[in-house]
Amino acid sequence: MNTTGVLSFTQQAWEQVLAKAKRAVVYLDAACAESLHWGCGSSRLLEAVGSPACYLREFEPAAVGGGAEQPKAVFVLSSLLKGRVVETLRDIICRSHFQYCVVVTAVNHAVHLTANHVPAAAAAELEGQQPVFEQLEEKLCEWMGNMNYTAEVLHVPLLLAPVAPHLALTPAFASLFPLLPQDVHILNSARPDRRRLGSLAEVDAAALTPELLLQIRCLVSGLSALCEHLGVREECFAVGSLSRIIAADLANFAPAKNRRKTASGRASVVFVDRTLDLTGAVGHHGDNLVEKILAVLPQLPGHTSDVIVNMVELTALQAEEESQNVVVPGCLAQSNDPAARALWDALLNTRHKEAVMEVRRHLVEAASRANLPIKMSMGRVTPGQLMSYIQLFKNNRKSLGNHCGLLQLGLATVQTLRHPQAAKWDNFLAFERLLLQSIGESTMSVVLHQLLPMIKPLNQRSNDDYSPEELLVLLLYIYSVSGEFSVDKDLGEGEEKVKKALAQVFCEESELSPLLQKITGCDSSINLTFHKSKSAVDELFTSLRDIAGARNLMKQFKSVYVPGTHTHQASYKPLLKQVVEEIFNPERPDPVDIEHMSSGLTDLLKTGFSMFMKVSRPHPSDHPLLILFVVGGVTVSEAKMIKDLVPSLKPGTQVIVLSTRLLKPLNIPELLFATDRLHPDLGF
Secondary structure, three states: OOOOHHHHHHHHHHHHHHOOOOOOEEEEOHHHHHHHHHHOOHHHHHHHHOOOOOOEEEOOOOOOOOOOOOOEEEEEEOOOOOOHHHHHHHHHHHOOOOOEEEEEEOOOHHHHHHHOOOOHHHHHHOOOOOHHHHHHHHHHHHHHOOOOOEEEEEEOOOOOEEEEOOEEEOHHHOOOOOOOHHHHHHHHOOOOHHHOOOOHHHOOHHHOOHHHHHHHHHHHHHHHHHHHHHOEEEEEEEEOHHHHHHHHHHHOOHHHHHHHHHOOEEEEEEEEEHHHOOHHHHOOOOOOHHHHHHHHOOEOOOOOOOEOEOOHHHOOOOOOHHHHOOOOOEOOOOOOOHHHHHHHHHHHHOOHHHHHHHHHHHHHHHHHHOOOOOOOOOOOOOHHHHHHHHHOOOOOHHHHHHOHHHHHHHHHHHHHHHOHHHHHHHHHHHHHHHHHHHHHHOOHHHHHHHHHHHOOOHHHOOOOOOOHHHHHHHHHHHHHHHOOOOOOHHHHHHHHHHHHHHHHHHHOOOOOOHHHHHHHOOOOHHHOOHHHHHHHHHHHHHHHHHHHOOOOOOOOOOOOEEOOOOOOOOEEOOHHHHHHHHHOOOOOOOOOOOEEEOOOHHHHHHHHHOOOOOOOOOOOOOOOEEEEEEEOOEOHHHHHHHHHHHHHHOOOOEEEEEEOOEOOOOHHHHHHOOOOOOOOOOOO
């Protein structure tokens, strides 16, 4: 077994889709497009289609149908085949001339039975049958207008977007985020008084909304397929309340029971709630170039973990704003270019300075191989120097084509180093270090007082000052790293001053960003009164208090803050690092906060017997493969830290980091203030 498993899992899944795609119009939803993008690239799908008359299209209600010369369609969907998804299928097919339709869903048939409220006992009797898929096949023929036409509905586990051999994402679950204490109040509003939940610790699967529970089951379906591909029987563990529910669902997922009986390998799957440590997600201490690229370059439309690389510099067009929409953007994912992939892996696994030098080395080597007139220069790498190397390829079409992937990563580096926001990274880092010292020496009210002068309205801000969104990031850092603190009169007054200043800043924005619109409930600054703004900020601080108390339920992982001493400055110790160190603690104590989820009666008996006799409980370090799933997103630096840490603690153990998305600091406020956390949109 090796960690190329996530890539082979994704590529094998796509091979099943590609086998159906010849001469077809192919419709993809955003999550499947992202999986294709990182797994094998859209060019691979275009090759499989093999016809210039057929196209790739976004799966949406307004999508163009197929003409008379396009009799075949393939729909590739990450979601359940239900509700709006089926209505969209119907609408596209009814306005087309298809005679052959293939619908691929990433969600297996067992979950479709759950979504259609088929009881577990009845579902068990249907093993080997697929009535939901068969009924849809009949509908597809009906919509095509002839019951003799061909329709296929099949499940292919298109779960992952493999960013690196050690790191893969689940784009369809990018909005999945752990619960906060305030969510308990919302869940309680739908429960009778005598069954009210006291805290997050009491939240179980039965307490969740049907939509969230179904979203979790869809994720579990994909993870079970991954374990099948890896040939492992998994033991499930959890750190945090939502992770506990997901881990238990995977442990008891009925279709996985038979699969586990024949699995030759073993693995530990450990789920961790992101909310237990937001410091690592909003902080700027990761000295990684890719993290900075993700933070400053605009997001690639329809994607959660890739960016737009402006390619105008490699054309004869003027590098002006109007030109940017003329040229197709570049991106970071280069799945079909071995040289670019090698550079990408280097960028993920090195510090900022070494990464920039790697970019220079790859560009120099590529230019030399292409016999381009390169002038070597040593010493510090500058954006101008990198740009001069990139420009050498501009007028050489063959070299440009051969090294296109490499040039996209080179341009991403240059555009990041030149970006005004990149300079702010060090400002954030300096302020975060100052906060770490202050937290150990002062009260929370004093720490907030340090933030107050930085809250400036639009007409007083320079480029070096913090925007309202950036102030939210700093507040999240303060509350997450501090953890539980005592509430007193001074803190109340300190918070009130920050709230008023922040509410005023929101009101004076000339235009509300999408995040501020979400927080304030106003789509325009004209409609935002101080009263509305202050109410929104009050709610925001309720969330911040929730974040500060997120580790209250932990016994061992209560803090990510390491106080300073005479010889060492105060520092931040990532929760993920603490979890991995505890898993591979050579003394193998029973984990306190890493809960094992039993997968049935046998496990429960083992646990019971262990009280009276020597029966070893399952331990997350027992197996040669560790799959660490961070629910709510992970940063590039965290993934690298885990990849490097595990072999150093237990040589021979392999690790795969999975997560819902790649994070940049501004993602966290967006996820925290999302209105659909408990009621995810599943398409019906």
